[in-house]
Amino acid sequence: MEKELLLMLPGPVPMPERVRLAMMRQAINHRSAEFGAAYADCVRVLKTAFGTTNDLMVISGSGTAGMEAAIANVGKDKEIACIVNGKFGERMLKISQRYGKAHEIKSEWGTPIDLAALEARLEQGAQVVTLVHNETSVGIRNPAQEVGKLAKKHDALFIMDGITSIGGDTVEADKWGVDIAITGSQKCLAAPAGLAMVSVSGRAWERLTKNPPYYLDLAAYKKSAAGTPMETPYTPAVPLFLALREACLIIEEEGLAARIARHHRMSGAVQAAAKAWGLSLFPKLDAKHGYSTTVTAVEYPAGVKDDEMRATIKKMGIVIAGGQDHLKGKIFRIGSMGAVSAPEILATLAATQHALKRSGFKVQGDGVAAACEVLG
Numbered sequence: 001m002e003k004e005l006l007l008m009l010p011g012p013v014p015m016p017e018r019v020r021l022a023m024m025r026q027a028i029n030h031r032s033a034e035f036g037a038a039y040a041d042c043v044r045v046l047k048t049a050f051g052t053t054n055d056l057m058v059i060s061g062s063g064t065a066g067m068e069a070a071i072a073n074v075g076k077d078k079e080i081a082c083i084v085n086g087k088f089g090e091r092m093l094k095i096s097q098r099y100g101k102a103h104e105i106k107s108e109w110g111t112p113i114d115l116a117a118l119e120a121r122l123e124q125g126a127q128v129v130t131l132v133h134n135e136t137s138v139g140i141r142n143p144a145q146e147v148g149k150l151a152k153k154h155d156a157l158f159i160m161d162g163i164t165s166i167g168g169d170t171v172e173a174d175k176w177g178v179d180i181a182i183t184g185s186q187k188c189l190a191a192p193a194g195l196a197m198v199s200v201s202g203r204a205w206e207r208l209t210k211n212p213p214y215y216l217d218l219a220a221y222k223k224s225a226a227g228t229p230m231e232t233p234y235t236p237a238v239p240l241f242l243a244l245r246e247a248c249l250i251i252e253e254e255g256l257a258a259r260i261a262r263h264h265r266m267s268g269a270v271q272a273a274a275k276a277w278g279l280s281l282f283p284k285l286d287a288k289h290g291y292s293t294t295v296t297a298v299e300y301p302a303g304v305k306d307d308e309m310r311a312t313i314k315k316m317g318i319v320i321a322g323g324q325d326h327l328k329g330k331i332f333r334i335g336s337m338g339a340v341s342a343p344e345i346l347a348t349l350a351a352t353q354h355a356l357k358r359s360g361f362k363v364q365g366d367g368v369a370a371a372c373e374v375l376g
């Protein structure tokens, strides 16, 4: 049997056995008390991870379906300010261009978002703001709270992609004034790919577009979720819901605070290793931004080739991510989201250190030892 690879990616991530086994069963009716109870368990736990008491619905589709649902339901024909400092901010912009009048609030990838430009756009009448909280493509944590304040001040709706922060880092959707928050199943929740979760505020419900898309009509999801048993409007990806329920129960058992602390510790170990090797983290921060605690983006040193290094690491059974688009070959990214703990992180760092040396880079110091200091 071929050994399975250890995926240290910013999604998909390895799934606990309980999550995998939950999918291995006979079909159940999605209009049944049994399905309704599974859906209710998911929503209960997810509301804590989102930091919300708003309505929360699960859509069959990947995270991008959640992004599109948000924009299509409240952004149609609206002026939308899209904050972009990486690949997923750009995706929000592209979706917004399909539905409304999108205005890019642009920063170089991996650099701080431009709050002054956002405020100027809000003063010119932007009605909706989009932000990626944890920009996975560059490993930066954007200041969602600051964006929420500005959106509120100018009475705009705030859509936040929390796809790689929710369930792994602190998210307080209600406190931050997030009207629609989104996450996906295969990132910090450590569930299989294919589900998107969306929370919707009272303010957002009041401002729904008149002609929403059919499959992604959030009001239809709300109506079905309010029934007894709890349901989805159309046949959902039932096995994925059952797996998500296990993933959510695991989060509840670990405790959200402990889970977030673990993510901080694991990413802290990766950061310590990069520093010991003499490598730079990719994001350029100011006081309002932080390094991601779910994915760490590291700049390649001169001479180290991305495909060669990641091939060396893969030979040892571990998969890490490279850069996307123009960052291909410039950075590598190590995910620390989901169920990962010290064994996976240390193995990944040992393999990475070996691959760096093999590529001819003279590491300054022992990154694995530095990570052990953080984890031990």
Ligand SMILES: *Cc1c(COP(=O)(O)O)cnc(C)c1O
Pocket (backbone or CB within 6 Å): 010, 011, 062, 063, 064, 065, 088, 132, 134, 135, 136, 161, 162, 163, 164, 184
């Ligand atoms: C992965 C990711 C997405 C896209 O999710 P899919 O499940 O691939 O559709 C969107 N935003 C962020 C920040 C992500 O990391």
